[in-house]
Amino acid sequence: MLTMQNVRFGYQPGRTLFDDLDFDVGPGGVVGLLGKNGAGKTTLLKIALGLLFAQNGRSELFGVDAARRRHDVLARVALIPEQFELPPVSITRYGKDWGAYYPRFNAAAYRDYLDRFEVPESGKLTQLSYGQQKKVLIAFALASGAELILLDEPTNGLDIPAKQVFRSLVAEAAGQDRAIVISTHQVRDVENLIDPVVVLDEGRVVFEAEMDRLTTAVELRRFATEEDAQAAGAFALERSLGQVTALVPTRSAAGASDTAAAGADAAAGAAAGELVSHAVDLELLFQAAISRPTELTAACGGAR
């Protein structure tokens, strides 16, 4: 669906944001594109859609150069940008006029999604709050029938119930023939939703892995001290209420890499910590991917 190879891009001459960036999205799955502020997540999405042009390398959508922005390709893609300005039309009119561009647009689903977000259909878009407008955009994107949906910070501006509705709608919409890319730095909002995880840092993809591989390779353990966590080979840790929670190699899989093995060996003589969860804490994973990408990748069996 989306292929970016050896992409180089910078907003100013001599200052590259991406250098030799590779990023692929195939059908199926909800790709979590994580990165710090300014890591280039939004820029990556813009290049993917042909709104910005790579200075080197190639960026293709459905096998077509993204920069061409061909109508048949655009009809298979939907974007929810972080910042947007909606036209002064009614919500219903928006569905009719914009939906007609998408051959697989489902008007009934659009109404249903709006209903689940508790957005009245009768209103005018410009009279809605930012959060309400975003709900309309999400409802439209999911009902558009687009095979590739790109969401840039989709939970910004959503209240807590709306975030729950968002998660359930995305989970329902994700299918074999459709890919959803969620670019965000608010990882808690998309936890248990995204698979695979892609971490962007310093102009390149530093870590990429599927969830099942992650859950077998790393786990969340609680330690009494930071030293214990380090001894257990912690990739990343968090201190709270006198305890330390760390992302460590799974004890059964500790031999997956030399680094992890060394950690596990050391841990044998130290407190092994209490298992919190086999599920991955995305914040700690993100922290680990940024600070120790090589070790984390090795622990996950060389995913990237």
Next chain:
Amino acid sequence: MKRLLHVFEHEFNLNYRTFLISAVGVAGLLLLFSMGRWLEYPRPIDLWQAFPPVMVLAGAVVTSGIFGELGTKERRMEYLLRPADAWEKVLAKLVLTSVGYWLVMVVAFVVASGLGALLYVVLTNGSDLTGSFSNGRWWVIVLDTLHGYLVVHAVFFFGSVYFRRHALGHTLLAIVGWATSYAIIAVVAVRTIFHPYFAGIRRLSDSAVFSFQAEVEDLFTRRFLDHAIIWQIVVEILLILFFWGLSWLRLRETEA
């Protein structure tokens, strides 16, 4: 074809309020102003004499705002990602602001003229409606206005693409700027370069040679004037195509 029709429909849905409000507003104001004259002397209202300047002015305003979507990066992104070809989106805007708006204006004027005639009969007990529709030649005025308007439209269409904000003001300023620059250059050129030749021509003006030359020139001028309407049409078409073409090229550059 289906998509192109939808692009037209979509563009119309986005702009019909502006079109209607401006056309009805202008025609209504003219009607009210004309009715005010009945206080002095009741006579049939002929709005069509005002049609050409009003059409050009209102058309320039409406056309200047047609690419308002490109004014902010958020709207521009939405415009660029709308699944239609660039030429389809531009063609829809071009047709709607040129012929489309002209048609809306004509309908508004026909309705206002009809209403004016009716009110003249009812309110002033007038019976002679001669002149209400420019003695039946309103359609000549309408058609004559179109080609003049298209030139203005082409210029302001380019302005709306070129200037992302306050396109109307910027385009007007640009027109005044260009016109002033050319006038100054022409005056300076005449004064500094061609002045000696004019002095020579004046000295030759009594000679037989000059008379012969003048006759030849006169013949040429007459021939030119005989075909003036054709020249006018050719120049107008070239101007229209030039500015529309320029708009397209500029838009493609902006999109890139």
